Amino acid sequence: MSKKAYINWKQIQAAQAKLKASVEADPWRLSYHQMPETGWLNDPNGAVQFDGVYHLYHQYVPQDPKGGATHWGHKTSTDMVHFKDEEIFMSPDQAFDQDGVYSGSAIVLNDKIHFFYTGNVKNEGDHDYTFSGREQHTVHVVSPDGFTIESREVIIPHSAYPEGFTDHIRDPKVFELNGKYYLILGARRRTNVGSILIYSSTNLYDWEYEGVFLEGDEDQGYMWECPDYFNVSGKDIAIFSPQGILPTTYNYHNPHAATYLTGQVNWEELKFQVEEDFRELDHGFDFYAPQTFEDDQGRRIMWVWMGIGDTQPEYNNPTIARGWQHAMALPRELNFEDGMLKQRPLVEYQTLRGQEQSYSLTELSSDTLRGEVYELLIDFDERPKDFELQLRQDTSVTYQDGELTLRHGESGYGRRKRTLPLESLSQLHIFSDTSSLEIFVNDGEAVFTSRVYPDANQDKIQITGNGTGKVTYWDLATTT
Ligand code: FRU
Known part of the structure; x- marks a missing residue:
């Protein structure tokens, strides 16, 4: 029996080829930032250093500068400055990710890279905003080198997520602590409150739901996308991207924000105990969905999409007409100093x-x-x-x-x-x-x-x- 084709490569390649000339001729192409070769780019994904090579994957729609079902584009570097465009790493070509290989992260274990991402499926029917008829499966991918795929399997199907949440549960970030693995997911409660769910595992294959790691209130956004957790300079930090956080005098004036909280994790109960209220990570117009990783020098490095979803209606990005949209900001080193998270260019x-x-x-x-x-x-x-x-x-x-x-x-x-x-x-x-x-x-x-x-x-x-x-x-x- 032939496998259902979820993707039409001929069409994609033809549409991409049409964009090339205007992209290449565009004087607004960046000189030392990472961009899509053509088309659309959003979140950084799977950031990792493996065998001396830095890998950066990203949300990518090569054939359309306005977005669509996302692939994972791929860039590599040995110095974090000069990057090489690699073949697309994953495409929305499976039943469980046919409408987007959504965001996710990477972790190295026993000389393999393990990736976790959200397989997005948009079903026919209920397209209510909260219950969109979506399925968002958590998928586990094993790769020996960051280029080839050994296995790609759903490890938490949409149907296994806890009660009380909408269809919006996504963007797994995996980290290790004292020989145990944790996976956190951004989620939207039925009450329109943003949450972060936590799972644990001893082997990266079998995951157990442990509860809500961290949660906001109704003013702090209806959905928290792209959660991240790390400890830097002795401080526990949670980063996430709340959609719909209410503006204050100086903060949260973009439609969606990227924020951080400092605190302390209670590892017995798997709860992030907040010490300081929300702080916005950036004060410009283009900053969303950051993801961090630790490199072999022990630095906490942050990649971030230099763009934002649902931009201000008055904004009209002129590069769309030239066949591409968005880029990554400069990678930054994070440290916790003087009671705050400091960002410095690498x-x-x-x-x-x-x-x-x-x-x-x-x-x-x-x-x-x-x-x-x-x-x-x-x-x-x-x-x-x-x-x-x-x-x-x-x-x-x-x-x-x-x-x-x-x-x-x-x-x-x-x-x-x-x-x-x-x-x-x-x-x-x-x-x-x-x-x-x-x-x-x-x-x-x-x-x-x-x-x-x-x-x-x-x-x-x-x-x-x-x-x-x-x-x-x-x-x-x-x-x-
Ligand atoms: C954040 C986000 C993620 C999702 C991805 C889809 O910008 O909406 O929540 O996984 O982008 O491209």
Whole structure:
């Protein structure tokens, strides 16, 4: 009997081929960030280091820049800076994942990589928002090398999930602690509250449901996607992406957010006991569904989708017309310091630096600095009360009255302004790429991550205001 074909490769390849020319000609293709070859990219998946190779998988729809049933795209690197596009690792070609090989994670055991992901199936019929007629199976994949697949099996079928939840249960993250394995899943309760469920295993094959690891209330989002747990610098951290979290004065102004909680896990009861309230992980417009992994130097590294699902209605991403959409932000190292999670760009990216230009803030004239693809570091000695940096056509970063504000003009394509209260400004560390900006504040205390689409040759960098200190500029080499 012939196997049902869930995927039409001919159609996909033909549609992808049509996108290639406009993608390749697009001046907004990034210079040192990870992008889809063509089409759509979203969440990072299965991030792992194995035999000295860093693997990054990601949600990928090669033939359509607006998305669809996702595959796992695949990129590899030995230095975390230069990546190679590999063959698609998994496609929605099984009965249990025919509408998307959704997000998941990786863990290494006995020289094999074990992947866990959500097999998404959209059934006919009930398309109510909460009970969407979906099935979201947890699938286990074993691979000897990260390229080939030995087995791919449902280990927790949708029908086995606990009572009291909607059809939305997904995005397994697996981790090990004291020889035991844990799998957490993001879930949406019938009461529209976000939860994280936890399972345990001794062998990665047989899983037992242990209960609710962590849960919010009705103001904290109706669904928590892409949960992650780790301990860094002695602190237990839970990261997840709440959909529908209520905005506060300064936070949660994107349709969905990425947040973290600090606390302590009670490993007897498998409960995450929260110490500090929610904090938003980023203050720009494009940051969602982060995933972390530990590398062989013991660093906790975070990948994150530099984009967001359900973007603001006023935003019109101009790369869609050019055949692609979204990218990954720069990978960042996470540490818990001074009571907060700090994010710093991986030091490896310093290898892209060209010749250094260095000035004192006071000697800098308004016409000294120019660039499009660069790294800019401003270290203040005397901290400013009033400060403004203008860059990339019509974006500004201002510090005034104890608030730091990122403002986009027309090159934001509908995005305008995000503001953060900040007691004092000691450092701005900016990574500018052809169509992205990442602004690290006070040595990783806060970050604004955004896509921008300036016209060509909009390279003026102007600094005004008070404060003294040093400005260092580097052109950054391309990795593509
Ligand atoms: C988050 C998310 C995940 C899901 C995946 C589908 O952006 O919605 O919950 O697994 O994307 O592409």
